[in-house]
Amino acid sequence: MATITxxxxxxxxxxxxxxxxxxxxxxxxxxxxxxxPGLPVDGNCRMCLVEIEGARGPQISCNTPVKDGMVVKTxxxxxxxxxxxxxxxxxxxxxxxCPICDQAGECRLQDYYMEYGQYQNRSMVPKVEKDxxxxxxxxxxxxxxRCILCSRCVRFCESVTKTGELVISNRxxxxxxxxxxxxxxxxxxxGNVVDLCPVGALTSKDFRFKQRVWFLETAKSVCxxxxxxxxxxxxxxxxxxxxxxxxxxxQVNDYWMCDAGRLSYKQLNENRLYxxxxxGEDTTIGKALDALVARIRNVVASxxxxxxxxxxxxHSTLETQFVLRRLAQEVLKTSKVSGATLTPDWEGDDLLxxxxxxxxxxxxxxxxxxxxxxxxxxxLEAGQVQLLILVDNELGLEGDDTxxxxxxxxxxxALLTRTRSGWAEQVACALPIANHVEQFGSFVQAKGVLxxxxxxxxxxxxxxxxxxxxxxxxxxxxxxFGYDDIEAVWTDLLKAYPESFPGIDSxxxxxxxxxxxxxxxxxxx
Numbered sequence: 001m002a003t004i005t006x007x008x009x010x011x012x013x014x015x016x017x018x019x020x021x022x023x024x025x026x027x028x029x030x031x032x033x034x035x036x037p038g039l040p041v042d043g044n045c046r047m048c049l050v051e052i053e054g055a056r057g058p059q060i061s062c063n064t065p066v067k068d069g070m071v072v073k074t075x076x077x078x079x080x081x082x083x084x085x086x087x088x089x090x091x092x093x094x095x096x097x098c099p100i101c102d103q104a105g106e107c108r109l110q111d112y113y114m115e116y117g118q119y120q121n122r123s124m125v126p127k128v129e130k131d132x133x134x135x136x137x138x139x140x141x142x143x144x145x146r147c148i149l150c151s152r153c154v155r156f157c158e159s160v161t162k163t164g165e166l167v168i169s170n171r172x173x174x175x176x177x178x179x180x181x182x183x184x185x186x187x188x189x190x191g192n193v194v195d196l197c198p199v200g201a202l203t204s205k206d207f208r209f210k211q212r213v214w215f216l217e218t219a220k221s222v223c224x225x226x227x228x229x230x231x232x233x234x235x236x237x238x239x240x241x242x243x244x245x246x247x248x249x250x251q252v253n254d255y256w257m258c259d260a261g262r263l264s265y266k267q268l269n270e271n272r273l274y275x276x277x278x279x280g281e282d283t284t285i286g287k288a289l290d291a292l293v294a295r296i297r298n299v300v301a302s303x304x305x306x307x308x309x310x311x312x313x314x315h316s317t318l319e320t321q322f323v324l325r326r327l328a329q330e331v332l333k334t335s336k337v338s339g340a341t342l343t344p345d346w347e348g349d350d351l352l353x354x355x356x357x358x359x360x361x362x363x364x365x366x367x368x369x370x371x372x373x374x375x376x377x378x379x380l381e382a383g384q385v386q387l388l389i390l391v392d393n394e395l396g397l398e399g400d401d402t403x404x405x406x407x408x409x410x411x412x413x414a415l416l417t418r419t420r421s422g423w424a425e426q427v428a429c430a431l432p433i434a435n436h437v438e439q440f441g442s443f444v445q446a447k448g449v450l451x452x453x454x455x456x457x458x459x460x461x462x463x464x465x466x467x468x469x470x471x472x473x474x475x476x477x478x479x480x481f482g483y484d485d486i487e488a489v490w491t492d493l494l495k496a497y498p499e500s501f502p503g504i505d506s507x508x509x510x511x512x513x514x515x516x517x518x519x520x521x522x523x524x525x
Contacts (some may be wrong), residue, residue, distance in 0.1 A: 103200030229445030314358030317441030337502025
């Protein structure tokens with residue numbers, strides 16, 4: 001640890017930090033544009049200049065490591081004057097088009113102008129005009145006039161993706177960001193440059209002109225595009241999601257996310273099922289539940305509890321799988337519990353994308369739920385199953401023809417699903433369930449990191465979290481789990497696995513960056 005004097009106050013900060021990071025730990029914000037903790041330091045914007053006792057002139061905070069005994073001032077008149085000068089320089093050629101700029105409301109140039117603006121324009125020369133609406137690639141549009149040449153996007157393509165599509169060309173006030181001749185910005189992580197851009201130069205084709213950011217609400221969640229489970233924020237308005245953005249998690253995704261995951265928010269409301277279906281006809285969820293419970297009783301009476309199989313999913317939350325297993329073992333008294341998920345793999349990479357496209361396969365492993373499709377196949381081929389209950393898992397759609405043939409041999413199939421598919425209209429009954437941003441819960445990603453999901457908005461229509469529907473089935477059969485909220489589920493989870501959640505005493509006690517679980521220690525429990 002190093003002890004420094006910051007604006008007259010002595011503070012202790014970890015060794016190895018630069019002054020921007022050190023000041024942040026002490027609750028002091030040093031304004032900056034070009035610095036980003038996930039990128040190499042460039043030091044070109046000069047917005048982070050501060051006074052350091054003994055130094056020859058002002059120093060940039062981003063490239064100045066802390067030293068014990070250092071005396072730093074960030075709030076003197078001289079520092080404020082320097083920041084005003086930097087702002088004035090950046091605005092010399094910047095168009096004043098905030099009302100039509102997508103970055104309005106989350107623009108550092110706007111924010112710092114309010115704090116350090118030189119409000120009288122002293123320039124006597126016309127602004128330099130540069131290209132507008134430059135198509136950089138599939139996801140990103142560039143307005144060169146708004147660019148302040150912080151070089152974040154260039155450094156990202158050089159040091160993170162190592163694809164090098166972007167360059168700064170020309171010199172002086174003619175300098176501009178552009179794609180390298182003959183290239184497009186089309187790497188698998190190109191959308192991150194939009195997040196990195198501190199002004200409105202780089203904007204998303206997908207989000208462009210969709211919403212003003214001050215109308216949006218934000219919830220913390222997890223991307224379900226693959227097993228990496230990148231930490232994200234969901235920006236939404238009135239039950240409609242508009243974008244995913246990466247959320248910093250050093251254990252999982254650092255500051256980034258892939259483009260496929262970024263755009264996967266569009267699937268949240270695609271072809272949604274909001275009402276129950278019974279025998280191919282829309283009905284109330286109460287009638288569908290009554291019919292399913294009656295079917296369960298008939299199967300148990302005629303064939304015994306082992307004639308019922310419950311199939312969860314690597315797409316469902318840890319809490320849903322826990323309740324599913326309790327329903328099977330304690331209420332239905334069947335040992336046929338599976339987590340077989342037939343979602344096909346895609347091509348992963350060495351950065352974030354994993355080949356496994358399910359977000360919670362390790363959650364099944366943690367609970368000891370068999371997720372080998374061969375086990376489920378053996379039950380179906382042997383004709384052992386009279387009633388199959390699928391939870392967030394449409395085997396007939398995601399599998400091959402042989403699976404559809406096997407499912408066709410089952411006398412009755414009940415489906416808890418998010419989508420209104422032809423499969424949902426063919427089964428005995430289909431019950432609508434919430435997607436992952438419409439409920440609280442948690443996933444265990446590829447490295448075994450448990451992360452919690454925040455609820456963004458309520459599900460529409462009759463759809464509800466799958467664990468609520470599973471509880472309703474148990475209650476109708478005479479067992480009340482008493483799970484009124486997610487914390488009640490976690491009370492039982494912690495009892496069932498008392499040594500498996502280090503430092504966690506409740507769902508809301510799961511740390512911001514998650515916690516690594518010892519999967520091998522509990523698998524098969």
